[in-house]
Amino acid sequence: MAGPTLLFASNIDDPAPWQALFARERPDVEFRIFPDLGDPADITHALVWRIPDGVLASLPNLQAVFSLGAGIDQIIRDPAFPREKPLFRLVDGGLREQMTEYALYGVLNWHRQMDRYRAQQAKREWRMLEAVHPSQRTVGVMGLGVFGSDIALKLALLGFKVIGWSRTPKELPGVESFVGAEGFDTFLARSEILVNILPLTDETRGILDARLFGRLPGGGALVHLGRGGHLIEADLIAALDAGKLDWAMLDVFPSEPLPAESPLWVHPRVLVTPHIAAQAVSAAAESAIIGNFNRFERGEEPTGRVDLSVGY
Ligand code: NDP
Numbered sequence: 001m002a003g004p005t006l007l008f009a010s011n012i013d014d015p016a017p018w019q020a021l022f023a024r025e026r027p028d029v030e031f032r033i034f035p036d037l038g039d040p041a042d043i044t045h046a047l048v049w050r051i052p053d054g055v056l057a058s059l060p061n062l063q064a065v066f067s068l069g070a071g072i073d074q075i076i077r078d079p080a081f082p083r084e085k086p087l088f089r090l091v092d093g094g095l096r097e098q099m100t101e102y103a104l105y106g107v108l109n110w111h112r113q114m115d116r117y118r119a120q121q122a123k124r125e126w127r128m129l130e131a132v133h134p135s136q137r138t139v140g141v142m143g144l145g146v147f148g149s150d151i152a153l154k155l156a157l158l159g160f161k162v163i164g165w166s167r168t169p170k171e172l173p174g175v176e177s178f179v180g181a182e183g184f185d186t187f188l189a190r191s192e193i194l195v196n197i198l199p200l201t202d203e204t205r206g207i208l209d210a211r212l213f214g215r216l217p218g219g220g221a222l223v224h225l226g227r228g229g230h231l232i233e234a235d236l237i238a239a240l241d242a243g244k245l246d247w248a249m250l251d252v253f254p255s256e257p258l259p260a261e262s263p264l265w266v267h268p269r270v271l272v273t274p275h276i277a278a279q280a281v282s283a284a285a286e287s288a289i290i291g292n293f294n295r296f297e298r299g300e301e302p303t304g305r306v307d308l309s310v311g312y
């Protein structure tokens with residue numbers, strides 16, 4: 001067999017910069033772009049955001065799959081995904097700062113009542129609304145991994161009361177840790193602003209539902225930048241309309257692009273963004289991917305090995 005051959009597949013990413021990266025850093029690697037597979041037996045590695053079901057399983061000499069994203073649910077949703085092959089996700093890759101910017105923007109926008117001031121401005125109304133000091137405001141962060149822990153720490157630095165929820169306990173300065181099913185309801189009952197940055201797994205699918213919204217203190221905000229499959233859209237709209245939630249900023253949706261008929265587009269207390277909380281646009285993403293590819297080739301352990309038994 002010839003040297004390594006990498007299959008690139010994405011329905012959203014331009015292959016050109018990744019092709020240029022491999023041409024520059026690993027000119028020995030043949031770079032193929034889906035759907036031009038050539039001989040499937042040549043392909044040894046795959047760099048994937050999304051690929052049609054069954055394609056990865058049809059590659060007899062595939063050694064490893066690298067995700068173009070931090071999440072991998074969009075890859076393993078393929079029922080034929082070859083679960084015995086190592087799968088590596090993007091760890092940070094320059095996304096962390098962007099994710100934190102997004103979450104902080106959402107928290108601060110609602111906390112400082114900016115939508116109300118915008119509405120007042122439209123009416124040329126000069127009126128001070130009552131302020132809340134950050135030390136009197138509790139923000140709950142669901143998911144304390146690479147992104148969630150950074151978001152929680154930065155919120156704590158801004159002076160908010162910060163609580164976090166994860167599968168295993170965490171020790172982060174200024175962040176109170178809640179764990180698993182036993183800690184969930186107490187965590188929710190205190191989360192005036194809820195930031196969701198969980199991965200999508202069998203455990204977390206549909207977690208943003210009526211039950212969860214009903215356990216929040218009421219009248220607060222949701223900043224959702226995890227995965228679309230976390231959200232039950234109708235339950236969110238019902239929670240907003242019933243005042244269980246005052247405002248939501250949403251980056252990810254059960255169906256993307258968000259269908260034109262979705263009521264979320266026009267809901268006055270929803271801010272919709274098109275899955276842009278973080279984008280793999282920096283040199284950090286390139287060096288994370290090429291570094292991982294090289295480590296795998298040298299027989300070293302790349303970063304971000306996915307544990308398929310827990311789904312992230
Ligand atoms: P990590 O794997 O580093 O962190 C995941 C966190 O979620 C961990 O703290 C983990 O707990 C926790 N968790 C997982 N399952 C459960 C559960 N059942 N109950 C409680 N806690 C749970 O992931 P990242 O921070 O790197 O990424 C998180 C997600 O962000 C990605 O999977 C992706 O879906 C999303 N994302 C969204 C983007 C966007 O643009 N909107 C961009 C990039 C990623 P523990 O620490 O105990 O393991």
Ligand code: OXD
Nearest residue numbers: 068069070071072278
């Ligand atoms: C990711 C994403 O997982 O962009 O990286 O959502």
